[in-house]
Amino acid sequence: MVKKEEIQLRDPFVFVDNETNKYYLFGSTDPNVWGEGIGFDVYISEDLECWDGPFPVFRPSDTFYSKENFWAPEVHEYNGNYYMFATFLRKDNGKRGTGVLYSNSLMGPFLPHSEGPVTPEDWYCLDGTLHVDGAGEPWIVFCHEWVQIADGELCAQRLSTDLKHTIGEPVILFKASEAPWTTAFKHRRFPNRNNYVTDGPYLFHSQSGELMMLWASFIDHVYAQGIARSTTGQVLGPWVQEDEPLFRNDGGHGMVFSTFEGQRMLTLHTPNKTPLERPIFIRLEELNGKIIVRRDKDGN
Template sequence: MPAYNAASDANRPQRGHRLADIPLHDPFVLADKRTRTYYLYSGAAPRLNGVDRHGVLVYKSADLDEWEGPYVVFAVPDGVWADPQHGAWAPEVHEHGGRFYLFVTLHNEGRPLEGGPVNGYGRHWRGTAVAVSDSPEGPFELLDADAPVVPFADMTLDGTLHIDEDGLPWMAYCHEWVQTIDGTVEAVRLTDDLSAAASEPIVLFRGSDAPWLEEGEAPLPPEGKVREYVTDGCQLHRTSGGSLVMLWSSYEDGGYVQTIARSASGRLEGPWEQLEPLVKEDSGHGMLFRTFDGQWKLILHRPFKLPESRGYLYDIEDTGETFRLKR
């Protein structure tokens, strides 16, 4: 087939795409057992994908090898709290109660927060919104047009759905290092329809908790800047042995890192212990899913920056206590 054309293919879906050809950032795969279709979601941007506003794209595959698409499943609408020209990050689609829920981080750079820039990064409205559809192919409609799940005073991103052992829905998310300096992973319980927070946020752990990110081993920041600890891309899974583990990402010596943590109590509240990273090589914001024959896979992107970033698949072993790459 012709070479992948990132500037036009959102308006001209095709078959036969390979992961190595598709610009991807924060990839997420939903395996729909009813149709035996894998849905691969990624953000849509005007300059990269030929769309007129930021949103979410999906590709479809029956075998994880060849992909059809992209199709636009969500576009940031006018008249909502977010700006359609300011980004749509880290889309995830979860089936819940017979419907499909999109978690996506939106922005409004025209609404600054208190505190001023840190290391040159401004603080503004940023948060995960939830949208719903009856189909994994969309279109998705925002549940709340006026606000993200976590209030505007907190600069948050990368929300993901977790159903606890009591059947209650939670959103785990990252509290942006731009605001906290030492980024955190937090969680908030959701209403049954996933439209809003139903509790106060709780802090699960801090970026600096990872022993491989100890400040003494990291290069000192340039003069006038502070040492920050990034928390990105949290996602929760339970192993065959009942362990609750979390994927998340950070930076080490300027490179993106895919790492993992485990709850010592087996509950969302933790405490959380940090395990050895899974993948380095400027790789991260990964997620786990199971194939239709029951095999665990990890998908992440590498390198960090678009348009060079691509999706990579890894075979994963469930040890009962954690997940690790198959050797």
């Protein structure tokens, strides 16, 4: 059993299992996520404080299409089974993309389901998430990386009902620079351009039923988390950005879930520096139609 402060993990994703009253914490669990990949692990808790694990849920075979940059696993229940959406660096062309894995258990093992990443083959993509619309149609929402296009994009693309491949062309939902809270940065690889990051999208509904998107970027080189909302309630938007970030203290790539007691929570990793990153859990509330970090009676 370990405390959450002892877990080195990026890109936390919590699956709330109502059958067992347990929380399953997935994430980028390799000690060095920037290099050769080991796989993904899961931690299990009843209170979000003390966790059993790690338990291995994915280990690649020798023929797997990637061997490095194993990032951001999300586990979704869909049609009675469990599907993991995760980022991998492809062996064949050196570009990142989101692939789909499958298991009939939250404990795995998760095995390849799609034939390689389902995001566009010639794009640098990451952090794909599953969204099922009101008609029951599955979509993948993902990031088109700033490393390829400078101004990172959030995109959506239809998925086949078996989640094995995409349908049609990707649709750009918005660019990172469209949010009033993001700032540009320079990078040594691209010294003559301004870069804006899109990272870690996660879609959810507010208590009033609005379709919201949590996503991450940077403010003056500091990792931050913001929210956009769909004005139509549909995944294709249009999407309107909140003026201020939800979290700006060197943390991001989060998701939203509700505890067994009904408290809406934000989880993200902070600080954004390996090997110091840890998952944290933050209470949320809605005030005048906006989602904000909940303060206690002392204002903390």
